[in-house]
Amino acid sequence: MTTTIEPARRCDHASPAAASWSVTVAPDLAEAGKAWQALEADAVFSAYQRHDWCAAFLATIGAGATPCLAVVGDADGQPQGLLPLAITDEHGLAVAGFIGGKHCNFGMGLWRAAFAASLTAADLDAILDSVARQAPRRIDLFRLASQPACWDGLANPFRLLPHLPAASDGYHLRLGADAEAVLAGAVSPAARRKLRKKERALAAHGPVELTKARTSDEIDRFTDSFLALKATRCRAQGITDAFAVAGARAFIVDGATGPAGGVPPAITLFALTVAGEPVAVFGGAAARGRFSGMFTAVTSGPLARHSPGEILLHKVVRACCDDGLDTFDLGVGRARYKASLCAGTDALFDQYVAVTWRGQAAAAALGAAVRLKRQVKDSARLWPIVEAFRRARARLA
Template sequence: MTAAAGARPSPVAISMDVFSSMEPLEQEWRALERDDYCSLHQSYDWCHAWVQTHNSPLAILRGQSGGRTVCILPLEISRRTIVRKASFIAAPFSNINTGLFDTAFRHSIGAETTRALRQQITSALTHHADLLHLSNIPLLWRNQRHPLAGLPAVENQNHAFQLPLFDDFQATIAQLNAKRRRKKFRNQQRKLNEHGGFDHIVAESTDEKTRLLALFFEQKAVRFADLGLPDVFHATETQAFFHHLQHSPREGQNAALELHAIRLKGDYSGKISAIAGLSRKGDHVICQFGSIDASLVPEASSGELLFWLMIERCCAQGARVFDFGIGDQSYKRGWCPVETVHHDIVLPITPIGHIAANAQRLLTRTKSVIKTNPRLYACLQKIRAKGIKPSQSNDTDD
């Protein structure tokens, strides 16, 4: 129950323990993730696919109060030089992170409970990590303040972009320049029809999903090479992670990964000109990735056409948010009237963690400065194109 307006929530007694594997928590985990507030990136299936394909040690925090589980923070430990960092599982490919919190507990959190959470998290991680770094958290999401908003945080260099959806697709695009959008869509259809037409397909069979995902990796590699950027999908374990995801069980409309594509007919019969991967949890749809084959009718902008068709389908299926994910790109601004600010929670655990926390905050702020300065950003891209290996990230502009 939400506290009455103006009332200060009573402090909640909480204890925290640590797990090195996911399986003992599965039942509690799946119960918490049913809350639509909680990001699908902290869902059991998403995290399990990553753990199955990566070897990082886990330090999963479970918070309990009054004998019931009220929160789970799915963390993995990475080491850089001498610093052990605890981050959300699969953070390099997460567009929005929330952790998992019981609904009533979320609404009961006040300043004293936040202090207790900080103390319990620090104590639980003392022998596992030097630094807690929880990235891409919207401190305000679905008109609710995040339960960890009171912890030390820095604004992330990347924002996320969303399109609110309505049952009526025409009402959805009315938020944009609808007349221009419709004209562009008709032109895209006409240009593809001049070559024999197209189909919007959604992969159903195991073979079709496997082939389409493999083709996405091929298309994306070519695209990155053309742009002089490193291929963040190149690693074998990264590709294995997405293959695991697409075979996760569906529950109603919910899907860990659903593959959409434009398949051409006529002159280019059977060729795939655009691919996108969508995830859905509740009424929230996230576009995880997309690719195009620039050699196939490039004047038709198949990638943009595919977005139109996917969004139209999501409206008909009752979704309420189409999330284009993190990273500021012109096509996202063209589709999205909503821009969401993300923050990183940076909490030192040990003395060396205090030094690492200051360095992490400085790094994040430096990235923000670079990304808002076109000359600096262009220079960085040239350096990266010469072969300096980046850290993995789902933001190809990061």
């Protein structure tokens, strides 16, 4: 296989010679379930690598993909890592990527820390080679996108292989027991006073409440509200609606319903309502003390001038503090509302590992596209032009 982009860079941790390891590729979640469950108990991973989140995605939006779940075991056969991948057809290529695609803000494996720290670049290249050889179908290219350089104190082992910065980074906020102190440290006093004034103005139209969806009726209602608000906002902004795809509604509903037995659902829905009507909806996923925002949508009607989206986010942060979580993030991509609340940055990288000659050509093209996209987003002159073009295109449409 051929990795592309730039010379490998090693993380700043000791890298002793790895113990022997093995790779077993499971073709479905049931076969990988036991190892997955064991790793969720003590491995490092994001909410997007939870078994239940991946199961909800593969059963709905990702129903056409081929699961490729690589369990990495140690010399004793005990699972030490898992790469939750799926293979999709894209323009004649068979591409393996993290389950969730564009809906997965952070792509990574589940890793036990000591084992991950022992891996070398040669080990990782050999692991991917083994995955390609055992995969349930041909793989032309591994597209391992939006990988955190470090996560929950663990240096991502795949940083050892050639990679390039992702088009956008992630944004997070450190939480604490005192929600008001957290918000005071993140948002200026003037901005908080302004937001309180807006909430009072919003309350003039009816009681303002934050509701966390728990019943099936609330899940259905908030999901439908989100999809409608999202579609309207995307049309106005001239951007593609990632949720205007088959299975999107079922993905949210299934993920938010969750399994029986008191296990937290894969997706949590919040809605800010005015006189009982949702004016902003926020969905996210939690794992290992971190709540990761997946999606949000806000009304485009007259109440939009009162910033219901920002009011909702502040209330969700308070709810996360009350639940004892330690980190809150707003996913990938730049936006004013993210910068105004989340001071922390999660550096992300993309990785393209070619398996066939078809994959080699695609890796070069994809790498160039990501570089260009990041340059445009970093440009104070070019990015506003792109946004203005999108709005103009939306008005014409």
